[in-house]
Each structure stands twice: as C-alpha cells, then as structure tokens.
Amino acid sequence: MDKNNVFENDKRFIANTYARFPVVFTSGEGAILKDADGKEYIDCATGIGVNIFGINDEVWKNAVKAQIDNIQHVCNLYYSEPQVELAAALCKLTGCKKVFFGNSGAEANECAIKAARKYGNDRYGDRNEIITLKDSFHGRTIATLTATGQDAFHSHFGPFLEGFKYAEPTMRGIYSCYTEKTCAVMIEVVQGESGVNVLDRQFLKELEKFCKERDILLICDEVQCGNGRTGYAYAYEWAGISPDIVTTAKGLGGGLPIGACMLFDKCENVFGFGDHGTTFGGNPVACAGAVTIVERFTPELLLEVQGKGAYFKANIEHIKNVRAVSGLGLMIGITTDKPPREVAEKCLERGLVVLTAHDKVRLLPPLIITKRQIDAALKILNEVISQ
Numbered sequence: 120m121d122k123n124n125v126f127e128n129d130k131r132f133i134a135n136t137y138a139r140f141p142v143v144f145t146s147g148e149g150a151i152l153k154d155a156d157g158k159e160y161i162d163c164a165t166g167i168g169v170n171i172f173g174i175n176d177e178v179w180k181n182a183v184k185a186q187i188d189n190i191q192h193v194c195n196l197y198y199s200e201p202q203v204e205l206a207a208a209l210c211k212l213t214g215c216k217k218v219f220f221g222n223s224g225a226e227a228n229e230c231a232i233k234a235a236r237k238y239g240n241d242r243y244g245d246r247n248e249i250i251t252l253k254d255s256f257h258g259r260t261i262a263t264l265t266a267t268g269q270d271a272f273h274s275h276f277g278p279f280l281e282g283f284k285y286a287e288p289t290m291r292g293i294y295s296c297y298t299e300k301t302c303a304v305m306i307e308v309v310q311g312e313s314g315v316n317v318l319d320r321q322f323l324k325e326l327e328k329f330c331k332e333r334d335i336l337l338i339c340d341e342v343q344c345g346n347g348r349t350g351y352a353y354a355y356e357w358a359g360i361s362p363d364i365v366t367t368a369k370g371l372g373g374g375l376p377i378g379a380c381m382l383f384d385k386c387e388n389v390f391g392f393g394d395h396g397t398t399f400g401g402n403p404v405a406c407a408g409a410v411t412i413v414e415r416f417t418p419e420l421l422l423e424v425q426g427k428g429a430y431f432k433a434n435i436e437h438i439k440n441v442r443a444v445s446g447l448g449l450m451i452g453i454t455t456d457k458p459p460r461e462v463a464e465k466c467l468e469r470g471l472v473v474l475t476a477h478d479k480v481r482l483l484p485p486l487i488i489t490k491r492q493i494d495a496a497l498k499i500l501n502e503v504i505s506q
C-alpha cells in the first residue's frame with residue numbers, strides 16, 4: 120500500500136483518537152527504524168518504551184517464533200509453561216511473591232486497584248480509598264483514568280469512580296488526602312506522561328514509612344519507568360523503597376502486549392479463585408518473549424543504561440534553548456523554548472524519532488542504543504532545538 124493510501128484509509132477507517140505523525144514505519148534494526156520510503160530514523164521512542172532491545176531483537180524474536188510453532192494461546196483454565204517461567208523470573212528479579220498477568224499497563228493497574236481495595240476491605244471492613252499523585256498517569260480505562268491525577272483526563276466519560284484522591288507529591292499532600300479509609304497510595308517513581316518528573320527520593324522514603332505504619336499498600340506503577348529503563352530493573356530500587364504492589368507493561372513484552380501486576384508479601388494471597396481473570400492475559404507467545412527480556416536485566420546492562428543516560432543528559436544540557444533536562448537513565452525529558460510537538464516534527468523530518476510528554480520533549484531510546492547513535496541523535500536535537 121502506498122504511504123498516502125495508508126494515511127487516507129487510516130482517516131477513513133480508524134477512530135479519530137490519535138494525532139499521528141505522517142510516517143509509516145515498516146522495518147528496522149536495533150535503534151534504527153525504516154519507513155515506507157526507505158528513509159532511516161534513529162529511534163528514541165521505542166514505540167513508547169516497548170522495543171527496549173530494539174527492532175528485530177534476535178533473542179526475543181527466536182523465543183517468540185519457537186513458541187508460535189508450539190502453541191499460540193492457552194486460556195487461563197489450564198496451566199501454561201511460559202507463563203510460569205515468566206512469573207518465576209519476575210519473582211526472582213524483584214522479590215515479589217505472586218504475579219497476575221494482563222495485556223496492558225491499564226490492566227496491570229486495574230489489577231493493582233482491585234488487589235488494594237480487596238486487601239483493605241478484607242482486613243478493615245470498609246477501607247478502599249486510593250491516593251494517587253497530581254500529574255500522574257495510570258491508563259485509559261475508567262478506573263485508571265479516575266486514578267490519573269490530571270483534570271484533563273476527567274471529562275467526557277463521567278461518572279467516574281468514587282474512592283480516589285489526588286495528592287501533591289509531598290508528605291503534606293499525602294496527609295491532606297489521608298483518611299481512615301485509605302487502603303493504598305499509588306505512585307510512579309518517574310512520572311512519564313506528565314513530563315518525565317522524577318519524584319523526590321526523600322519523599323518516597325517518608326511515604327514508604329507512612330504506609331508501613333498504617334498498613335496502607337504502596338503501589339508503584341512502573342509501566343513506563345520499569346524494565347531497565349532508568350538503569351534499574353525497576354525504578355523503586357533507585358529510590359530504595361519496598362513497594363507492596365508493582366505494575367508493569369510496555370518494555371516487559373519487548374513488542375507483544377503484556378501487563379504484570381506483581382504482588383509482594385503482604386498481598387500475595389489477596390486474590391482467591393474467581394476474584395480476577397482475563398482471557399488473553401499471560402499469552403504464551405508474549406510470555407515466552409518476555410522471559411528473554413527479564414533475563415537480560417543484568418548489573419552490567421543496568422550500569423550501561425545509567426552511563427548512556429548520563430552521557431545523553433550532559434550533552435543535551437549544553438544545547439542552546441534547552442531550559443532543563445529531567446529523568447533517570449534512558450528516560451529523559453527536555454524543556455525548551457519551543458513547542459514540543461514542533462520539535463518532534465522537525466526531528467522526524469531529519470531522521471530522529473522522539474516523543475513528547477506534556478510540555479516536554481521525551482526520549483525513550485532502546486537500552487541497546489550505541490554511543491554513535493546517541494551522538495547522531497544529539498546532532499539532530501541540537502540542530503532542531505538551538506535554531
């Protein structure tokens with residue numbers, strides 16, 4: 120199909136929910152994407168943090184192909200080897216006790232919300248309020264939209280759910296939302312969608328203590344900042360805190376849809392038979408691929424990510440018209456004088472794919488991006504932003 124044909128048919132047949140950039144990606148290799156005209160791009164978006172080991176990652180592809188040739192779907196009424204393997208790998212990596220698999224970040228968070236409410240209700244009767252943070256993002260389902268602490272997401276689809284409160288990311292903010300009905304506090308250690316905001320470590324430590332003292336569950340939404348992205352397998356490790364529930368998705372699947380809700384000690388047995396479920400969740404092909412992702416979060420890789428992130432950031436700071444650089448590891452937010460969408464469009468024209476996040480330009484390159492590719496990306500960013 121010709122490129123313009125794709126544009127036309129997309130407009131005609133696909134719901135109008137995405138303001139797409141005018142490009143049709145058709146192939147790639149590592150940190151390089153190719154479009155329908157054969158033009159090459161450096162990928163600093165990874166399909167919003169998904170292709171973390173790059174396009175055409177052989178290790179992942181081989182595992183997926185092998186599984187495709189065995190069995191393609193098993194419903195959750197029966198046992199599944201790849202699902203067990205992935206859950207065991209996640210438990211080993213993080214210390215969590217049990218995992219529930221869904222198909223997306225929103226579903227992972229739905230599971231966390233249900234787990235937290237059930238934990239509070241089981242133990243304390245009517246304890247089911249969840250505190251989330253201002254400027255958070257937790258997904259697009261009604262519950263996760265409600266959990267999202269941004270007014271912009273709270274229109275059109277009402278009525279929204281009861282039982283959510285939005286706190287400033289300070290202990291004062293938490294106290295002002297806290298009631299005897301609070302069952303959980305849900306945070307992103309690095310808020311992705313609202314502009315790559317890294318939460319204050321001291322705040323996170325105090326929040327952890329606050330939650331522990333009251334038997335309130337601490338939920339880390341690591342859908343975006345998890346899976347090696349920040350130079351830690353999961354970003355809560357950077358903060359030195361121990362959450363009760365961790366959700367993740369995006370990079371975990373390496374390119375296939377998957378979401379995971381990891382339950383730590385306190386709530387490992389919160390669900391009983393029939394309390395939660397999904398048809399597709401933990402699909403064997405997605406799980407077989409994800410196992411090869413999780414296996415690669417070695418100390419060496421994570422150190423490399425930290426180093427690349429620091430190099431990227433230090434060089435962006437020097438670019439003229441850059442006001443600030445935020446982020447952790449290879450999750451980077453850039454504040455400039457220019458509208459982020461315009462920067463993203465100009466970068467795309469020059470062969471660099473970047474994202475925006477609220478008022479910032481956002482970079483989520485693959486963890487395997489090379490120094491040469493980073494330098495090439497910096498050159499384009501410099502041309503576009505300093506102009």
Ligand SMILES: *Cc1c(COP(=O)(O)O)cnc(C)c1O
Nearest residue numbers: 223224225256257258311342343
């Ligand atoms: C992307 C994202 C979600 C939603 O994930 P989907 O897979 O799009 O449902 C939830 N939380 C955070 C922090 C995210 O970045």
